[in-house]
Amino acid sequence: MNVFRKVIRFYVEGFREMTVGRTLWAIILVKLFIMFAVLKVFFFPDLLAGKSPEEKADYVLENLAPPASGTEPSIQ
Template identity: 45%
Template sequence: MNIFQPIQKAFRFYVEGFRHMPSWGRKMWLIILIKGIAIFVIMKILFFPNLLQKNYNNDEERSHHVLEQLTKTR
């Protein structure tokens, strides 16, 4: 038995499902994909700012800060 056979069967199952999907289903998946990307971009911008870029002027200061944070003892 091929170890990748279950993965291949699952992949074929989804490919056939999308191939025989009605046009409205494809449009719905496109809308879901666009909304997911938009939410990811908005969350990235609003909630995950680049603090290293803001707080430190050059790469040397950034790398020093990261090294200190990773190696400090608690």
């Protein structure tokens, strides 16, 4: 348990003493927010919203593995 506390204290003291590091962490967090919050809203629409479970299953089945171009699946 003592080793665990030493490791935690090492990182806590390291983050307290940072000067440039805090700015860099702030930039990283802003970039992550932009990537996951802003881009998701504008570039990844929810195509399955408002559909029934059967419609969702059909949509996934149709788009999961579309047939190769120019070939029809053979049903025997």
